Amino acid sequence: MARVYQRRARVETAHLDGVVAAVREQAQKVGRNAEIRLTAHRDEGHAEITVTYGQVDSFVNLDDLAALSIEFGHVHNVTGRYVAGLYIITGAANLI
Template sequence: MAEVYRRVGRHKIEKLIALHRTVQDDLDDIALGRAGNAEAGLAAHRHEGHAQISIEVGDIDRYVVLDDERGLMAALSIEFGRAPVAPTEDNPDGSAGMEGLGVLRDAMGVKRQPRRSRR
């Protein structure tokens, strides 16, 4: 009967496989391709601004990131949109809402969920 080892030395077998050079090279290639798709989606809608797509490297994984150095949750608004804001005394014009671009979701092949109404 075969014996299955869960660890090799002090490392879990899954981590050793994930850290193998071939796997890491494939992760780099996939992240680069997905980042290119996201950058193309962002460029198609960019009028002006500082938003950019970057790749962050973790211990094992790669992360494709929508970054906007303005802060104020700008990257979140670009990806998911924002609801309109009613006019107030401080903001007499209010703020128009916008539908999110979903550049990361599209680049990753994630199906967009229908937007729920906000109360």
């Protein structure tokens, strides 16, 4: 009887050219959606969306010194009020 090793099968599948291409295509799509969301909310600052690629993975990045605060919210340093996050990448990836 043949044995299929799950980890080996996942690794082999992840490295298939078609799978890598599909992952990159999806990252580009999320990146475009994130750029639209960021542009709609950008008041000032230098935040930008970048898409980077690994060997099999792709990454959509919100590049800014305050990226975490922009994405998930923060307490305003003067008023002390909570400023809601914009969920730029989370929303672009349809995770919320």
